[in-house]
Amino acid sequence: MAQPGVTLVLGGARSGKSRFAEAMAERADRPLYLATGRAWDGEMASRIDEHRDRRGPRWTTVEEPLDLAGTLPKLAAPDAVVLVDCLTLWVTNLMMEQRDIAAETRGLVQCLGGLAGPVVFVSNEVGLGIVPDNAMARAFRDHAGRLHQEVAAVAGAVHFMVAGIPMTVKSTC
């Protein structure tokens, strides 16, 4: 069953996903940023810093690389919007920890039915290029694609970003 409070924002690299999702969250009294990313290297660290600077002081930031199903119910509230940035990094973290990703996906989707407030997921669409040479990359895009389908199936709204502009793929409004 579609959850009106759940939104999925999908898009490619530098397609304006985060900016669009942030604007949605900033309409709430309390925008909460749930960061799944870990600063593995300098490039990643500077990208995280850039995002944080852009968001500004109204935001509360929580870092949780793995346990989304445990964290989201604690953060969600009627006066807040929780922005999860992003699902693809979550999948990466789960793969690094050799978790059962199908089970983790089910756990996440189940928790979405009982949240006390809205949540916006940002994720990278990575499946529209040539089949990657290495098996890890193929597994990653399979996991990400399945996760996107599962979340989209219960989401109230799904947007696909093109050059900073949302194409609305699904809407319950």
Place this chain on the structure above:
Amino acid sequence: MAQPGVTLVLGGARSGKSRFAEAMAERADRPLYLATGRAWDGEMASRIDEHRDRRGPRWTTVEEPLDLAGTLPKLAAPDAVVLVDCLTLWVTNLMMEQRDIAAETRGLVQCLGGLAGPVVFVSNEVGLGIVPDNAMARAFRDHAGRLHQEVAAVAGAVHFMVAGIPMTVKSTC
């Protein structure tokens, strides 16, 4: 001229293309599965098995890696829907056999004008990533892209899958 009975379902890896196309075909009395894939390796074999298990016993499966223009007229019928899964594997097979792909594409498109029943093509969009390093991959995505344009031009409906949800790009309904 657009053929109302021809549908093209495009999408990335794990975007829900096959599932969506299967649901379309299952509305027919006789869903027919025209498989173009060959089990080159274990990964491919298990993907083929997974798809077959999902379809279930109502389906008839025909395997034809190369001669779509010869096979489709024999299978198409008013009480059936033929699901061709997928065009990108067909292009791969044609390249392996060093066929003239422009000529094969023309042959396929020509046969679509005279079919006795509906057909649904599934294919992978592979042209939205970085230009691949190797020439074979670049040739492949050029062939696939041209084929998609040709089929879309005569199709009655074209859908682009995003996270399991169809965005309707073209519709004659």
Place this chain on the structure above:
Amino acid sequence: MAQPGVTLVLGGARSGKSRFAEAMAERADRPLYLATGRAWDGEMASRIDEHRDRRGPRWTTVEEPLDLAGTLPKLAAPDAVVLVDCLTLWVTNLMMEQRDIAAETRGLVQCLGGLAGPVVFVSNEVGLGIVPDNAMARAFRDHAGRLHQEVAAVAGAVHFMVAGIPMTVKSTC
């Protein structure tokens, strides 16, 4: 502020971007082709020749690999449509020359506010595949993605090509 005379046509490899943009430009008395591409190798040279043959004798072709902000104001006119093909090659050229791409992007966007006639930009969406291994390719898709967002923000119309068919992402008509 959106400029009604500015159009962005985005799409993957062999998605019909150029053909669609050419059809737009050919409605003008004077279609002008502003080529940013350089024939680095035989594959590129033959692609350029193929495009030129398709356009035919009504077209005037101007080659400018770098200075779009200086060239567009000279070419734009009420009875012409300038087709810029393509922005991704422009970004490639700027990277080769080690230019400041953020500054060049700003310069291009600024010049769009004062043009005397319509312009159509063609560009490749390259950000929807797996994250590339090499840093140069990642930088390229970041630059291209940011540029697309900037141009789309001021464009009157943005189209995303799927199998030769435009999905209209933004329209001021």
